[in-house]
Amino acid sequence: xxxxxxxxxxxxxxxxxxxxxxxxxxxxxxxxxxxxxxxxxxxxxxxxxxxxxxxxxxxxxxxxxxxxxxxxxxxxxxxxxxxxxxxxxxxxxxxxxxxxxxxxxxxxxxxxxxxxxxxxxxxxxxxxxxxxxxxxxxxxxxxxxxxxxxxxxxxxxxxxxxxxxxxxxxxxxxxxxxxxxxxxxxxxxxxxxxxxxxxxxxxxxxxxxxxxxxxxxxxxxxxxxxxxxxxxxxxxxxxxxxxxxxxxxxxxxxxxxxxxxxxxxxxxxxxxxxxxxxxxxxxxxxxxxxxxxxxxxxxxxxxxxxxxxxxxxxxxxxxxxxxxxxxxxxxxxxxxxxxxxxxxxxxxxxxxxxxxxxxxxxxxxxxxxxxxxxxxxxxxxxxxxxxxxxxxxxxxxxxxxxxxxx
Numbered sequence: 001x002x003x004x005x006x007x008x009x010x011x012x013x014x015x016x017x018x019x020x021x022x023x024x025x026x027x028x029x030x031x032x033x034x035x036x037x038x039x040x041x042x043x044x045x046x047x048x049x050x051x052x053x054x055x056x057x058x059x060x061x062x063x064x065x066x067x068x069x070x071x072x073x074x075x076x077x078x079x080x081x082x083x084x085x086x087x088x089x090x091x092x093x094x095x096x097x098x099x100x101x102x103x104x105x106x107x108x109x110x111x112x113x114x115x116x117x118x119x120x121x122x123x124x125x126x127x128x129x130x131x132x133x134x135x136x137x138x139x140x141x142x143x144x145x146x147x148x149x150x151x152x153x154x155x156x157x158x159x160x161x162x163x164x165x166x167x168x169x170x171x172x173x174x175x176x177x178x179x180x181x182x183x184x185x186x187x188x189x190x191x192x193x194x195x196x197x198x199x200x201x202x203x204x205x206x207x208x209x210x211x212x213x214x215x216x217x218x219x220x221x222x223x224x225x226x227x228x229x230x231x232x233x234x235x236x237x238x239x240x241x242x243x244x245x246x247x248x249x250x251x252x253x254x255x256x257x258x259x260x261x262x263x264x265x266x267x268x269x270x271x272x273x274x275x276x277x278x279x280x281x282x283x284x285x286x287x288x289x290x291x292x293x294x295x296x297x298x299x300x301x302x303x304x305x306x307x308x309x310x311x312x313x314x315x316x317x318x319x320x321x322x323x324x325x326x327x328x329x330x331x332x333x334x335x336x337x338x339x340x341x342x343x344x345x346x347x348x349x350x351x352x353x354x355x356x357x358x359x360x361x362x363x364x365x366x367x368x369x370x371x372x373x374x375x376x377x378x379x380x381x382x383x384x385x386x387x388x389x390x391x392x393x394x395x396x397x398x399x400x401x402x403x404x405x406x
Contacts, residue, residue: 202269
């Protein structure tokens with residue numbers, strides 16, 4: 001058993017922890033933008049291939065305390081780097097520091113690189129090559145506020161958001177990991193319809209379709225995983241992991257839908273869905289959400305509307321109000337999830353959220369808000385036991401003008 005650290009986006013730590021639990025990981029501890037866990041080599045391979053909300057999987061190999069750059073260099077020089085890569089292999093180092101003694105991440109990475117190169121040179125009178133773009137082995141050096149340095153091997157090699165299916169995009173596409181996280185946060189159990197009504201390049205709907213099919217998120221990945229070039233790589237075990245995961249791919253009986261009023265966006269989404277091998281499950285169409293009707297009695301809506309005028313919305317407040325009006329009019333029985341960084345515009349929806357969660361879309365701090373769309377009236381019994389119609393004082397839909405996310 002080994003300890004690992006899976007990096008993720010802010011707000012998705014618990015979602016990732018649940019994914020790891022379902023894979024069979026142990027000692028699962030969520031942290032800030034990461035989750036630590038334990039498992040064997042097979043679990044490591046599965047984590048890279050099957051996790052939907054992990055950015056990369058790190059394996060710590062060396063830990064020590066340090067406060068000075070010369071001491072840091074000496075401690076790095078002490079470690080036997082030949083255990084993990086050879087002279088013929090290229091390497092790269094990602095550095096992150098929170099220490100007040102060594103304050104620059106690039107300088108931390110440079111000192112680490114120097115110590116590794118110098119060790120090889122002293123042994124063999126030769127040095128391995130650095131390749132920052134496509135190294136055989138990528139190390140992560142993290143120096144904490146408590147001056148604890150942790151050196152890890154990046155077993156993913158490149159970010160796991162690079163699924164391999166997104167061949168074209170519209171402006172400001174959502175990250176694949178965040179898209180998958182939104183689907184998982186919604187609690188959608190694949191038991192009803194799903195729609196992204198402002199689909200852009202289709203990422204949210206495609207991630208939902210892949211989840212619906214039990215398709216591993218890395219099935220279309222062309223970039224080699226970092227663990228493949230390690231000395232302890234087990235090709236037979238890796239092929240077994242892929243066979244077992246791919247064998248779980250199944251049909252889906254409900255609809256996964258994406259729509260957008262922009263013709264180019266719909267064309268791009270269809271193109272990407274084909275590369276994802278999800279076009280048998282997800283259907284994209286050209287449609288203006290404000291005019292659309294619900295395709296089923298119940299379902300889940302997740303969408304990522306424009307946040308401001310930069311994306312071609314002249315009056316953002318009016319645009320969000322039109323979304324709220326459409327939801328109230330045409331989407332009874334559905335749960336609607338909306339992510340946005342525009343808190344003022346969210347209030348213009350005229351809806352009261354039943355839940356809210358803070359997330360980041362890139363560098364933008366956002367809220368993910370949920371609205372449960374129910375009828376405006378219901379039958380209740382009066383004191384004599386007679387059924388009468390009464391207007392519901394909504395928990396979900398409130399009077400016009402009330403703030404939506406205070």
